[in-house]
Amino acid sequence: FFQNIVGVLPGVNDEVKGEEEDRINILVLGMRGANIPGGGLLADTIMVASVKPQENKVAMISIPRDFYVDNPALGTKSKINAVYAYGEQKNVGQGLEDMKKVVSDVTGLEIHYGTVINFKGFSDLVNAVGGVDLTLDKPFSEPLQFNEAHVCDPNVFTVPTGEYEYKKNEKGKVVAQYPLCTNPRVECGGEFNLPAGKQTLNGEKALCYVRARVTSSDFDRARRQQLVIQQIKEKALAVGTLTDFEKINDIIDSLGNNAQTDMQLWEMKRMFELYRGMNNPQMSQKVLENSTEGLLYNPPADRYEGAGYILLPIGDNYDKIREMAQNIFASTGQSQAAAQPQ
Template sequence: MRKFIIIFGSILGVLFIGVVGYGFYLYNSVTKTVEQIHEPLERPISDKRDKEVNMDDQEPLSILLTGVDSTGDTHSGRSDTIIVLTVNPKEESVKMLSIPRDTRTELIGRGEQDKINHAYAFGGIQMTIDTVENFLNIPIDHYASINMEGFKGLVDALGGVTVDNAFTFEQGGFTFPEGENFMNGEEALAFARMRYEDPRGDFGRNDRQRQVVDAVIQEGAQFSSITKVGSILEAVGGSVRTDLDLNSIWSIQSNYKEARHTVEQMEIKGNNATINGIYYLQVPDEEVVRVSQELREHLELEHSTTASSQ
């Protein structure tokens, strides 16, 4: 009996050392990845807030997601995808708004009207944030930017994602039937980029982008993703940039994770316009105010009736 206890204790000791060792490895890997992707903003908080969001108190916050049309580990180019997330942990809900890349608005820092996705090319994430804040009259508290090539690696690292497709179409050599589709990274990127076969054009494309982002969020939150953490961190490290540091990431994971169960996809509408031979999406002031008020309410901010200059 004593021999059995000694053997059993030894096995438990080995297992404990293994778990602690893996935990230490995991912590170090996460820390190194966060240091690699961390790029703080020039300003500490949005000038559209009186004070910084207190994550420990579960105050609502906003995150700007941009997908940059670049390859490798570069983050230069135009923002192919612009999505605003507002997260209200008390309501356990997320609102997800896609801003069409051809939306005409003032680019803050250049003093001219142009397509909103040009802000990234001219002034990177800082000009993009300033421009989105001005356009929607909301604070952007944090950002995460991913290059589109790296996006494929992230989806593959997660083991793929499942998305419900509204209608059958072909894109990039793939066929996407109507209904539920399980996709690898290359397929997910092709699915998100299609617009010419969609009768809704860029609006339909924006819907698919939000679907894929939501699928990545949901898949990443699954317990099974823990076993894939090495490949996930590798994909993230080479393709993502964010102002969130390790403490902020832990705070979001601890205090905001339940909000992912209710994700509402929003749409901003506009009219086609050709100005000096260039195509734009012109969004009416009243539509900007409508969307702005909905987001401000979700962020528990006062309503505002102002709209940006179009």
């Protein structure tokens, strides 16, 4: 069962955090999972869901994994996808709190609650609502990611390719080489493909769809993640799950340790009541990216030596991101993620 769902149920008139201000902000994290090799606690999904019940509005803001931030557990900078992992290394439960602090600092929003779901939990959730329905304008293909070679390790990438990754110094001289290996347990069939047209994805296929990024980009992946979350909601409404808290509770119970939240049971029930009272809410979406109109940029490689590919905020401060987050509900219409699921 979800962690921290304990205690006596307060009265039905009690409000959740953010309800009085009519903006409830929930951090959603998706990752491979604890005790699973291959970066199990590195976040693949970092998303803020904001709900304004009185105005009948919902917003989603996705943050890319390569965003370079101050990491509380390290006392130095790292990619944001590593904040949870380093926090958990210090103390169980610290990872979520650290991520909430960092995302709050980036967006300027108070993050009231946090939820973590691993790959298995996501797959089980999709199956619990009967799959997700998608219509693709063109075929979708990810031929590289699930066959991708990485530096060999003793747990996951163990089959040598005979190729090497080279490290060079500032003069371009090779100073080290690392053998590359593939994963003998091929995920998503190795080459993941979806045809054009209408289709229903089961949990396994939906997971592959929201993980794929190498052939497209991490930004496109974030849009697909937002789309699939919307479709899970639509399917849950269609089968009556989102109108029956007992059904929701049964799904939560079935997820076991594959999902965690810092919400208490009464807060989850109150959120259910608030959302049920909303009528086809207006949806606003944003993916932080480094496009021409984006709010991030990729700095020169020598600025943070050894950091790899990273993203920084335009102006080297969070002002524009915070302005966007504060005013996201002023945007109208569907985002590209909702309009073009491909």
